[in-house]
Amino acid sequence: MASHFKQPEGTDPRGFARPSRPSSRSAQAAPHHATDDDPSRRLRTRRGGDESYHAPAGNPHAAGMPRASEGFVSVVSDPGGSSRGHDRRRREPRFVETDPYDLSGRRSRDPKKRVARVLSVILFVVGIGLIAAAAGMFIYNQWQYGEQERINEELAEYATLSDDGSTAPQVDWEGLKAVNGDVVGWVQIPGTGVNYPVYQAQDNEKYLHTSAEGTYSLGGQIFLDYENAKPGMVDAQTIIYGHHLRNGSMFKPVSDMQDQQVFDSISTVWYVTEEASYELEPLFIYQTTADDTNVRQLNFGSTDELHAYLSGLLGQAVASRGDAAQVINGMTKALSLCTCYYEDSDKGRVILVCALKSEAAAATAAASE
Incomplete structure (x- = not known):
C-alpha cells in the first residue's frame, strides 16, 4: 500500500493557514490508492488550472512547477556542451x-x-x-x-534702345572699342532678348567661347563671318553667328522663330554699324546641318543668282513670310542670323534670312501693280 504525506491541518498546499473544516463521513473513510491524475488529489489554482500538491517520489520538480518539454534545447546553451558563445x-x-x-x-x-x-x-x-x-x-x-x-x-549698357523698337539702337562705339577693338556692329530684335554687339575675328572659332574681355565664356560673343567685308551689309549675304543658350540668352529667340506664330510676331531686325543703320524684317527661316557649305555663299555673279539661291533656300523653310517669293525678286542684299537647334543633337543649324524693309516694300508694291 503506497503511503503519502499527510496534509497538516490548518494549511493549504502552498503552506498558508486555512480555517479548519469539520470532518465528514467521507473523510473518515478508509484511504485508497491515488495518483497525480486522480481529480480528488488535485487543487484548483488561481489561474484556473489544476496542479498537484503531491510530488511523486523521485520527481525533481516541486508540486505546481512547470515541467520541461521533451526535446527542448535552450537558445543560449550548447546541446553538446563542448563550446560556448561566439567561438562556437x-x-x-x-x-x-x-x-x-x-x-x-x-x-x-x-x-x-x-x-x-x-x-x-x-x-x-x-x-x-x-x-x-x-x-x-x-x-x-x-x-x-x-x-x-x-x-x-x-x-x-553701351546701347540705348527705343521703347517700341521703331528706331535704331544708339551705340557708344568709343566705349565698346575700349573694351574690345574687334567690334563691328550691333544687332537687335525688338520684342526679344537679342541685343548684342557684333565682333569679327580672323576666323569663325575665336568668339565661339571667348568673351569681349578676352576670357573664356560659355556663350562667347555674337560675331560676323570672318570672310564678310567689314562692318557687314557690304556683301550680297552677310552672316552673323550666335550661340543658342538653354537659359534663353544669345540667339535662342532666333531658334524660337521656327514656330510660325512666333515668326509672325517679329516684324523688325536692326543691324547698326558706326556708319549706318539697317532696318530689316524676317523673310524665312530654315534648318540645315553644321557641314552645309551652301550656307556660306556671300557673293554672287548677279542679282539673278542671288534670287535663285534664296528661292532654293525658301523651299527648305519651316516658317516664312506669306509673300517671301515676291520679296526675293526685289532683293539686292540679305542678312542671315545663324544659330543651333537641339532637335538634331548638336549638328542642327537654323538660319533666319532677313530682307531690307525698303526692298521688301518696293517688291510688294511692284507685285501688286
Missing part, C-alpha cells in the same frame, strides 16, 4: 551563415562574401563619386551661365 559559431560547421555578418557581429570568412563586400564598397564609393561629379558640373554650369549673363548685361 565560428568553429562549428553546423552554424550556416546566411548573411555577410553573423549574429555575433563578426564578418564572415567566406571568400565569396569577402569579394561581395569589397565590390559593394567599391560600387558605393563610385556612386558617391558620380553624384559629387554631377553636382560639381551642375554648379560649374550655373556659374558659367551667371558669368555670361554678367558680360551680356555689362555690354548692353
Whole structure:
C-alpha cells in the first residue's frame, strides 16, 4: 500500500493557514490508492488550472512547477556542451551563415562574401563619386551661365534702345572699342532678348567661347563671318553667328522663330554699324546641318543668282513670310542670323534670312501693280 504525506491541518498546499473544516463521513473513510491524475488529489489554482500538491517520489520538480518539454534545447546553451558563445559559431560547421555578418557581429570568412563586400564598397564609393561629379558640373554650369549673363548685361549698357523698337539702337562705339577693338556692329530684335554687339575675328572659332574681355565664356560673343567685308551689309549675304543658350540668352529667340506664330510676331531686325543703320524684317527661316557649305555663299555673279539661291533656300523653310517669293525678286542684299537647334543633337543649324524693309516694300508694291 503506497503511503503519502499527510496534509497538516490548518494549511493549504502552498503552506498558508486555512480555517479548519469539520470532518465528514467521507473523510473518515478508509484511504485508497491515488495518483497525480486522480481529480480528488488535485487543487484548483488561481489561474484556473489544476496542479498537484503531491510530488511523486523521485520527481525533481516541486508540486505546481512547470515541467520541461521533451526535446527542448535552450537558445543560449550548447546541446553538446563542448563550446560556448561566439567561438562556437565560428568553429562549428553546423552554424550556416546566411548573411555577410553573423549574429555575433563578426564578418564572415567566406571568400565569396569577402569579394561581395569589397565590390559593394567599391560600387558605393563610385556612386558617391558620380553624384559629387554631377553636382560639381551642375554648379560649374550655373556659374558659367551667371558669368555670361554678367558680360551680356555689362555690354548692353553701351546701347540705348527705343521703347517700341521703331528706331535704331544708339551705340557708344568709343566705349565698346575700349573694351574690345574687334567690334563691328550691333544687332537687335525688338520684342526679344537679342541685343548684342557684333565682333569679327580672323576666323569663325575665336568668339565661339571667348568673351569681349578676352576670357573664356560659355556663350562667347555674337560675331560676323570672318570672310564678310567689314562692318557687314557690304556683301550680297552677310552672316552673323550666335550661340543658342538653354537659359534663353544669345540667339535662342532666333531658334524660337521656327514656330510660325512666333515668326509672325517679329516684324523688325536692326543691324547698326558706326556708319549706318539697317532696318530689316524676317523673310524665312530654315534648318540645315553644321557641314552645309551652301550656307556660306556671300557673293554672287548677279542679282539673278542671288534670287535663285534664296528661292532654293525658301523651299527648305519651316516658317516664312506669306509673300517671301515676291520679296526675293526685289532683293539686292540679305542678312542671315545663324544659330543651333537641339532637335538634331548638336549638328542642327537654323538660319533666319532677313530682307531690307525698303526692298521688301518696293517688291510688294511692284507685285501688286
